[in-house]
Amino acid sequence: MTAGAFIHPTAIVETESIGRDTRIWAFCHVLEGASIGQRCNIGDHCFVESGAVIGNDVTIKNGNSIWSGVSIEDGVFVAPGVVFTNDRHPRSPRLGAAAARYAGTDWLLPTRVGAGATLGAGSVILAGLTIGAYAFIGAGAIVTSDVPSFALALGNPARMKGFICRCGRQLELEGETAECAGCGLGFRRDGVTIAPVDASRRL
Amino acid sequence: MTAGAFIHPTAIVETESIGRDTRIWAFCHVLEGASIGQRCNIGDHCFVESGAVIGNDVTIKNGNSIWSGVSIEDGVFVAPGVVFTNDRHPRSPRLGAAAARYAGTDWLLPTRVGAGATLGAGSVILAGLTIGAYAFIGAGAIVTSDVPSFALALGNPARMKGFICRCGRQLELEGETAECAGCGLGFRRDGVTIAPVDASRRL
Amino acid sequence: MTAGAFIHPTAIVETESIGRDTRIWAFCHVLEGASIGQRCNIGDHCFVESGAVIGNDVTIKNGNSIWSGVSIEDGVFVAPGVVFTNDRHPRSPRLGAAAARYAGTDWLLPTRVGAGATLGAGSVILAGLTIGAYAFIGAGAIVTSDVPSFALALGNPARMKGFICRCGRQLELEGETAECAGCGLGFRRDGVTIAPVDASRRL
Numbered sequence A, B, C: 001m002t003a004g005a006f007i008h009p010t011a012i013v014e015t016e017s018i019g020r021d022t023r024i025w026a027f028c029h030v031l032e033g034a035s036i037g038q039r040c041n042i043g044d045h046c047f048v049e050s051g052a053v054i055g056n057d058v059t060i061k062n063g064n065s066i067w068s069g070v071s072i073e074d075g076v077f078v079a080p081g082v083v084f085t086n087d088r089h090p091r092s093p094r095l096g097a098a099a100a101r102y103a104g105t106d107w108l109l110p111t112r113v114g115a116g117a118t119l120g121a122g123s124v125i126l127a128g129l130t131i132g133a134y135a136f137i138g139a140g141a142i143v144t145s146d147v148p149s150f151a152l153a154l155g156n157p158a159r160m161k162g163f164i165c166r167c168g169r170q171l172e173l174e175g176e177t178a179e180c181a182g183c184g185l186g187f188r189r190d191g192v193t194i195a196p197v198d199a200s201r202r203l
Helices: none
Strands: A070-072 A111-113 A151-154 A159-163 A177-179 A186-190 A193-196 B070-072 B111-113 B151-154 B159-163 B177-179 B186-190 B193-196 C070-072 C111-113 C151-154 C159-163 C177-179 C186-190 C193-196
Touching: none
Parallel strands: A070 A111, B070 B111, C070 C111
Antiparallel strands: A151 A159, A177 A186, A186 A193, B151 B159, B177 B186, B186 B193, C151 C159, C177 C186, C186 C193
């Protein structure tokens, strides 16, 4: 199933689930049981663990580790230096006081990154969260709670600071509506969330 | 002395001091003069420098560099994206204006991470500090001063925000005492520090 | 042109532009079209992209990626875990809604790091900025605007907190002047900037 994918000669790929036209660059390690879709670009020194699921058209910059429990939907951008996690209260599983907790898998919390989202450079995503579609996590943000679709989140801990279009441009609200100055897509706000007016164009 | 350890074929291990049942994963580089104890797990893309000392039962997630001067005691968890340092005012040693300082080793400040501690995802540990036993450094925390045993530290710069049990659960104080809701261990507070009531159970 | 440089056997170097006495360590990847000067030290697991320019006497610690558009002048120190970027509003270029933006190169913003500067551990440098000569970016700082020469910048977002000498020591101003307690260099402040009194000694 890795036919049609490019695997750099120094990369180690132990899964068959790599989609067509995906490129896996130098010194990457993709474990058995990981799944990566089509037309992705996985930069140097990345690690993808068993159970991680990466959709189509995803860009993952260098040096990122995608752990078991992390699902990345289509078209996501993972900047360099993003840190995923899958445990909210980690201890060394080899530590006597913590061994009971790691006998099972209840410690493992899933993370979902919605379609088209951006995780900015050096951001940290705590375990068990959902990042909405097309959300934009700013550089260095420490994300400790769910982020709605099309939301911009910044800071430590991350707070919502505005809305972002599908195309990556920040939206300027006029009352309850916004029209992207870049691509022209129209949005309507409903409380703390926002969505394209024409839902059929959402993806 | 690396008998009984697992070394991934792509890892480079130049020390003999790797304990039994320790695993060193892909693309790691452990220099001559580094020391790693028993039953440790060192994830992909890690680097351990000469003079670094790692105890037993330590878990180090992917991509971490453990520099000369860093000592990590038994049972510590080092999350992904943790950044250690060993110089408080670094300049390029090749820079003329800084060359005098790097002619000796006074610039090198030791860091000690106490037994059972957790260093959270993306945290940064400034040089010359001591992280107490079972302390818990939150994700993204920038640690600029010593952290007491069993303390929870969060933020940039990191501040103490509470206490954590050996097992990883946050403690709820009732007056000057606390009983862990997870493992039942009892604690007594003394000023800004806390310790198990039954010291013989501390480790 | 890589004659006189040391290239670790596991490093991949695809450019001819590596200066004499430069060392490139394990698992590094330097692309065709990248340029690195003399007497540099590039730690393990680094990546240098086509179009990145690195001067002489530069120290780059482990695991850093130097992207196209990033210029690093002579004598700079790049601590571990620094994150460079070259796009201010990234989306996956494979995402339909963002494809038009990535058809050209207008998205790529250059970053310049001035001679002798220090980028601290875990700092993030947004795209399109200039870090002045001998500036000192503190550990964990998220840099979102230009930083003047000799300035100390800390926090998320980074703010100016003082001045630093060429040698790395913080300056104590007396009125509008300062003399470094370490190396004796004299400075004069002019508004929010500072410069050596004897400009001929500046480098």
